[in-house]
Amino acid sequence: MMKNIVKIGNVNIGGNQPVTVQSMTSTDTADFNATLNQLLELKRVGCDIARIAVRDEMDVSVCKKILSAIDIPLVADIQYDYKLAVACADVGFHKIRYNPGNTSTSGLNELVSACKANNCPIRIGVNGGSLEKDIKQKHGGASASALVESAMRSIKLLEDLDFYDIVVSVKSSDIRVSSLAYRMLYESSPYPLHVGITESGIGDLAIIKSSIGIGSLLLDGIGDTIRVSLTGDPIQEVLVAKNIIKATSSKKNFVEIVSCPTCARCNYDLERIAKKAEALTNNINKKLKIAIMGCTVNGPGEASDADLGIAGGKDKAVVFKNGKILLTARTEDAEEIFFNILRELISD
Numbered sequence: 001m002m003k004n005i006v007k008i009g010n011v012n013i014g015g016n017q018p019v020t021v022q023s024m025t026s027t028d029t030a031d032f033n034a035t036l037n038q039l040l041e042l043k044r045v046g047c048d049i050a051r052i053a054v055r056d057e058m059d060v061s062v063c064k065k066i067l068s069a070i071d072i073p074l075v076a077d078i079q080y081d082y083k084l085a086v087a088c089a090d091v092g093f094h095k096i097r098y099n100p101g102n103t104s105t106s107g108l109n110e111l112v113s114a115c116k117a118n119n120c121p122i123r124i125g126v127n128g129g130s131l132e133k134d135i136k137q138k139h140g141g142a143s144a145s146a147l148v149e150s151a152m153r154s155i156k157l158l159e160d161l162d163f164y165d166i167v168v169s170v171k172s173s174d175i176r177v178s179s180l181a182y183r184m185l186y187e188s189s190p191y192p193l194h195v196g197i198t199e200s201g202i203g204d205l206a207i208i209k210s211s212i213g214i215g216s217l218l219l220d221g222i223g224d225t226i227r228v229s230l231t232g233d234p235i236q237e238v239l240v241a242k243n244i245i246k247a248t249s250s251k252k253n254f255v256e257i258v259s260c261p262t263c264a265r266c267n268y269d270l271e272r273i274a275k276k277a278e279a280l281t282n283n284i285n286k287k288l289k290i291a292i293m294g295c296t297v298n299g300p301g302e303a304s305d306a307d308l309g310i311a312g313g314k315d316k317a318v319v320f321k322n323g324k325i326l327l328t329a330r331t332e333d334a335e336e337i338f339f340n341i342l343r344e345l346i347s348d
């Protein structure tokens with residue numbers, strides 16, 4: 001189902017908009033410099049929308065200064081206290097995330113009025129770890145249908161107040177539960193989906209869980225904005241999120257590096273060349289496929305659909321362009337020519 005478009009500051013999500021990357025600051029929100037610096041760094045590495053935990057009035061006043069010091073759209077993350085959510089809408093946050101499992105509905109009317117007055121969307125952020133008690137009891141736990149019921153209940157409450165500027169998430173740390181919940185919600189709600197696997201953990205396993213959970217949904221066209229939750233530096237979350245989008249995107253508006261795993265036939269330093277090409281092209285928004293292959297026996301054939309490629313040999317290497325061999329030269333010379341052409345391709 002095509003989703004509504006929701007405007008988060010200067011970023012649109014939903015509809016046919018590209019999937020956006022979100023992350024969340026891990027600094028003490030009240031520490032203006034630390035939080036601002038982390039936000040600037042998040043923006044620099046490609047974060048489109050950043051979220052900040054707002055715990056009290058002090059955080060609200062610091063965030064007011066932050067909002068005027070940076071141009072990345074900011075989301076206030078609220079737990080328990082709708083009055084803080086109202087204050088955040090009033091100071092100019094670009095979206096409010098509240099958790100229906102732990103935030104009283106008694107103040108919803110006031111929050112909606114503040115959000116309407118400030119053109120501030122609301123994300124209903126359902127989390128398997130803090131579901132409404134009655135829903136959890138009814139479903140015997142934080143199942144996918146329980147997550148969806150919580151989301152649909154909150155959607156109805158907002159719609160009854162004539163508020164439709166809504167984004168929804170139904171996160172669980174179990175990728176099967178999350179995946180099913182998002183699929184159910186995708187069919188039954190017109191609101192853009194913020195997709196993530198919550199508390200996915202630390203290290204490689206966390207990255208794999210997020211990649212499978214988020215990536216499998218994106219492959220099916222489900223998800224309008226994503227947040228990878230990793231224990232540690234949020235910069236890593238953004239880098240992983242960008243790679244998930246790259247790997248699953250059908251539009252491929254980026255430079256795709258294809259490199260072989262190498263085997264006994266590889267006679268040159270493929271890993272160094274691949275890393276150099278990756279660093280050079282990481283932030284280029286252009287559809288290009290670059291192949292870096294280990295040998296001249298199979299390399300060009302294996303990467304025949306690449307725009308540019310190099311295949312190493314013992315003393316000589318082959319540079320190929322548009323699937324055809326362009327030249328054979330000493331390995332160092334071929335590498336230099338390869339990178340010269342690559343720089344030309346990404347600059348024009």
Ligand code: SF4
Pocket residue numbers: 260261262263264265266293294295296297298299302
């Ligand atoms: S391209 Fe050559 S070196 Fe790389 S995996 Fe294939 S056969 Fe091995």
